[in-house]
Amino acid sequence: MAQRSAPNLERLTIRAREVVFVRLIALRVLLTRWWARPPRPREMARALADAGRILRDSGPLGLLRSLNAGTHALAVEGGHVTGDLLPAIHRRLEGPLYRRWVRRYDRLSQRDVEAIRDANARLAYRPLFSILMPVYNTDAKLLRAAIDSVRAQLYEDWELCIADDCSTDVRVGEVLRHAQSLDSRIKVHFRTVNGHMSAASNSALELASGEFIVLLDHDDTLPIHALAAVAHELNHHPDADIVYSDEDRLDDRGRRYGPYFKPDWNPELFFGQNFINHLGVYRSALVRRVGGFREGFEGSQDHDLALRVIEQTRPERIRHVPHVLYHWRAVKGSAARAVGEKTYAYAATRRAVQEHLDRTGVHASCEPAPRLNYHQRIRYSLPQPRPHVTIIIPTRDRIDVLSRCVRSVTSRSTYGSYDVVVVDNGSTAEDTRTYFDELRRDSRFSILRVDEPFNFSRLNNLAAAGARGSVLCFLNNDTEVISADWLEEMVGLAIQSGVGAVGAMLYYPNNVVQHAGVIVGLGGVAGHAHLGLPKGAPGYYGRAVLAQAMSAVTAACLVVRKSVFADAGGFDETLAVAYNDVDFCLRLQSRGLRNVWTPFAELYHFEGASRGRDDMSGQVRPGFLLESQIMKDRWADLLSADPHFNRNLSLDSPHFLLAKPPRHTRRWWEN
Numbered sequence: 001m002a003q004r005s006a007p008n009l010e011r012l013t014i015r016a017r018e019v020v021f022v023r024l025i026a027l028r029v030l031l032t033r034w035w036a037r038p039p040r041p042r043e044m045a046r047a048l049a050d051a052g053r054i055l056r057d058s059g060p061l062g063l064l065r066s067l068n069a070g071t072h073a074l075a076v077e078g079g080h081v082t083g084d085l086l087p088a089i090h091r092r093l094e095g096p097l098y099r100r101w102v103r104r105y106d107r108l109s110q111r112d113v114e115a116i117r118d119a120n121a122r123l124a125y126r127p128l129f130s131i132l133m134p135v136y137n138t139d140a141k142l143l144r145a146a147i148d149s150v151r152a153q154l155y156e157d158w159e160l161c162i163a164d165d166c167s168t169d170v171r172v173g174e175v176l177r178h179a180q181s182l183d184s185r186i187k188v189h190f191r192t193v194n195g196h197m198s199a200a201s202n203s204a205l206e207l208a209s210g211e212f213i214v215l216l217d218h219d220d221t222l223p224i225h226a227l228a229a230v231a232h233e234l235n236h237h238p239d240a241d242i243v244y245s246d247e248d249r250l251d252d253r254g255r256r257y258g259p260y261f262k263p264d265w266n267p268e269l270f271f272g273q274n275f276i277n278h279l280g281v282y283r284s285a286l287v288r289r290v291g292g293f294r295e296g297f298e299g300s301q302d303h304d305l306a307l308r309v310i311e312q313t314r315p316e317r318i319r320h321v322p323h324v325l326y327h328w329r330a331v332k333g334s335a336a337r338a339v340g341e342k343t344y345a346y347a348a349t350r351r352a353v354q355e356h357l358d359r360t361g362v363h364a365s366c367e368p369a370p371r372l373n374y375h376q377r378i379r380y381s382l383p384q385p386r387p388h389v390t391i392i393i394p395t396r397d398r399i400d401v402l403s404r405c406v407r408s409v410t411s412r413s414t415y416g417s418y419d420v421v422v423v424d425n426g427s428t429a430e431d432t433r434t435y436f437d438e439l440r441r442d443s444r445f446s447i448l449r450v451d452e453p454f455n456f457s458r459l460n461n462l463a464a465a466g467a468r469g470s471v472l473c474f475l476n477n478d479t480e481v482i483s484a485d486w487l488e489e490m491v492g493l494a495i496q497s498g499v500g501a502v503g504a505m506l507y508y509p510n511n512v513v514q515h516a517g518v519i520v521g522l523g524g525v526a527g528h529a530h531l532g533l534p535k536g537a538p539g540y541y542g543r544a545v546l547a548q549a550m551s552a553v554t555a556a557c558l559v560v561r562k563s564v565f566a567d568a569g570g571f572d573e574t575l576a577v578a579y580n581d582v583d584f585c586l587r588l589q590s591r592g593l594r595n596v597w598t599p600f601a602e603l604y605h606f607e608g609a610s611r612g613r614d615d616m617s618g619q620v621r622p623g624f625l626l627e628s629q630i631m632k633d634r635w636a637d638l639l640s641a642d643p644h645f646n647r648n649l650s651l652d653s654p655h656f657l658l659a660k661p662p663r664h665t666r667r668w669w670e671n
Contacts, residue, residue: 095257098248101658102256105666106324108225112667116154116228119669125235129158129227130208130284134200135218136165140175142219142329147179147186149221155228159210160186163203166194198293198301205292212243213287215280215302219329221250222279226325230281232669233321241313242306243281245325246648256327260541261646261656265318267310268493268596269548271353271366273375273541274303278326286312297352299345304352311360322647322664346374353378362496370600371536371545377600378547380492387491389418389559390469394459395477397429401606406439408481408603415487419444419468423459426451457571457580460555464565471495472565474581476556478606479506486601490559493547493596500568500593501560501585503553504601511535514605516543517550517597518582521639521651525631526552526582531654540656549594551642555581556605564588578627586635 108116131150135143150160160183162176176188187207191200205213214230216222230243249258262275269275280302290308297304310318346368353376354366363381370377391409395402402422409420422439424432424447439445448463464472471491483489486504493502506515516530516539530537530544538545555571558581568587571580585595632639640663641647647663649656665671 095251095255098257098259098658099255101660105661113154113224115667116225116669120155120228120231123231123235125231125238126157127212127231127234128210129155129212129214129230129281130210131158131160131214131216132201132204132208133160133162133216133218134165134197134204135162135167135172135176136194136200137167137169138172138218140169140171143172143175144179145221146216146218147175149224150216151183151186152224153222153227154224155231157231158185158214158227159208161204161207162186162188163200163207164188164190165196165200165203166191196295197298198295201293201301205287208284211284212281213284215278215282217278217328220278221327221329223325223327226279229321229323229325229668230279232671233319236671237317237319239317240319241283241286241317242276242309243279243319243321244276245279245321245323246646247278247326247328248324250327250329252330258330259324259648259658261322261648262320263548263646264320264643265315266549266644267315268378268594269543269546270306270310271376271378272369272546272548274300274306274349275541276306277302278328280306282306282309283313297348300348300352303349307352307356311356321668323666323668343374350376364492369542369546372538372542375542375546379489380496382488382492383495386415386417387471387495388469389415389471389473389487389491390463390467390562391418391420391473391475392423392460392463392467393420393475393477394423394425394456394463395427396425396454397427397432398477399429399431399435402477403435405475405477405479405481408479409475410442410444412481412484413487414484415491418473418487419446421446421448421463421467423448423450423463425454425459455573455576456555457573457575461570461573464562464570467562470562472560472562474555474558474560476605479557480604480606482507482602482604483600486603487559489598489601490557493598494559494561498592498594499596500564500588500591501553501558501581501595503550503559503595503597504557504603505597505599506554506556506603506605507535509604509606513537513544514607515554515556516599517548517644518552518554518585519645519651519654520551520582520586520635520642521645522654523651525579525628525639527654528554529654529656533655543656545599547596547598547600548644550597550644551589551595551638552582552585553595553597555584556607557601557603560588564593567591575627575630576623578624579631583631583634586638 133146147160150158164172164176167173173190180186180188189203189207191203212234214227226245229245233243234240244262246259246261248256248260251257260275263269266275282305286309287305289312290305292305293301294304350366350368357364357366357378365379365381367377367379369375393402393405406420422436422445424436427433436447440447448466450459450462452458460474471494473487473490490502490504493499503515503517505513508514512535513528513530513533515528516533517528518526519529520526522529529550530539533539533544536545568584568591570584572583575583588595640651648659650659651663
């Protein structure tokens with residue numbers, strides 16, 4: 001049936017996208033080989049010619065953006081460009097681009113500084129922040145920079161609580177004593193025994209008297225407005241228990257790069273990675289209630305602490321400030337430099353997440369993420385007997401397409417408790433009738449005939465109304481199952497408390513990403529994240545290979561409890577073809593449910609195989625513009641503020657590129 005969740009006239013077809021990739025390959029080869037050996041003259045000529053064509057067609061920014069998107073994970077056959085080299089290329093390109101963005105959109109003028117000071121003086125609520133800094137044998141220059149960044153804060157209600165973990169470098173003590181003599185707000189405890197990160201952090205916590213604690217590593221820095229931005233957020237949300245911000249990194253020359261522009265609170269993603277991380281601010285009473293930092297979780301002590309504090313609060317009390325308020329220094333031995341620097345943290349992280357699942361009564365196991373073993377996958381247990389699933393497949397003729405889908409379901413799926421309803425929307429071919437007769441011989445299959453004009457929403461609603469299963473799976477006829485446990489994965493998520501719709505990872509036949517969750521506002525109304533990324537590539541900070549909440553998922557493969565579907569009123573039949581799944585998911589989200597996308601249920605999607613596409617041959621289906629307008633009118637507030645995206649990221653690209661300008665006011669102190 002090839003219903004499309006988020007048609008976008010600006011999207012490239014697979015063919016066009018492949019052409020763009022090919023045009024970039026030569027330049028990537030050139031850039032990559034500059035690290036390994038000088039390029040041959042003929043290679044350089046070809047690369048420069050290709051680059052010239054891109055510059056002619058797209059301009060210099062188009063070239064840089066294309067490279068920035070493509071080098072996230074694109075690998076070239078034949079060993080020319082390898083996955084190991086791509087991150088290095090990306091960092092070389094990303095740093096200058098990001099620093100240019102910083103100069104334009106993330107720099108305070110002297111007038112801004114004075115305005116922030118004036119705004120701080122008018123704050124009705126002025127919490128005291130206790131900044132915890134465990135220290136051990138820190139480079140004296142970096143330690144002074146960290147302390148100076150605190151002393152420079154525009155918000156002055158803070159105390160810096162430092163615990164030296166029995167450093168053997170005498171210069172550390174000298175720096176700390178000197179800092180203490182300069183500012184009475186600096187408290188220092190010198191431990192007599194080295195106890196590692198958790199013990200030292202607890203020693204720092206004992207010094208704290210503030211209402212909130214702030215975590216700061218001994219070699220990182222805060223921008224001068226960091227605490228002020230948090231204080232203003234707390235004035236808007238005084239009941240917040242956790243506040244976190246975006247972050248970036250500092251290279252060995254102190255230059256900013258590698259920004260992580262994060263989503264709002266996203267529990268599924270947080271199980272996979274600690275995105276709270278930096279800057280992390282916690283209500284002190286809750287930190288003490290859960291016992292502070294736990295020894296034995298070193299390397300993952302912050303993630304473990306956050307998981308235990310989260311158990312004591314509610315989602316609406318976890319606030320995200322979408323500004324870079326922390327600079328994470330990428331020195332040797334730091335996870336900021338490379339995740340492999342602290343391999344001992346992997347097991348600690350999995351144990352912290354597993355214990356959180358156990359404490360909260362979630363029947364699931366925490367495993368290494370298949371494509372990023374330093375992150376986590378949660379595998380949810382299924383009750384016995386397993387919930388019965390009704391798979392609903394709308395179709396019209398094209399038995400070659402439908403039979404491939406059905407065969408993949410029946411031959412590859414390991415989930416036994418399901419039936420399939422094929423919704424026949426006006427098939428006329430003789431081979432279709434013959435195939436339907438064959439399907440009827442299998443007790444798992446039934447055929448629902450609907451002789452009406454095509455309306456994807458109505459076809460699925462009619463089938464759902466009579467479904468036998470307590471769980472529904474809406475499946476396009478132009479899909480093909482890849483992973484045998486796709487239903488176990490999706491049903492396991494769908495039956496979790498607070499979860500609405502669950503979506504799968506869909507690939508084009510050439511093994512590039514077609515669907516990895518929907519970003520609301522992308523391309524005008526909605527679009528697919530990481531569109532065109534090669535299979536297995538991590539994407540933006542691992543978000544292409546980790547389960548996470550998204551505002552919407554595509555109904556090309558969507559699983560939801562039947563009761564949830566019915567309570568929400570099913571698909572809106574005024575959205576006959578486009579955006580009905582996005583609208584459905586947004587209605588679930590407005591009811592307090594999370595829509596979850598998982599990369600661990602994989603299928604191919606031969607998009608447009610039976611019904612065509614809205615933008616084929618340059619023609620726009622007449623109803624598409626009406627459906628787009630309905631979405632813009634109905635969900636206007638979300639189209640520029642998807643909570644699972646970030647306002648610093650562009651809505652013109654599925655590859656999490658920088659927005660120019662950001663879609664929020666930089667002058668947060670005026671809000």
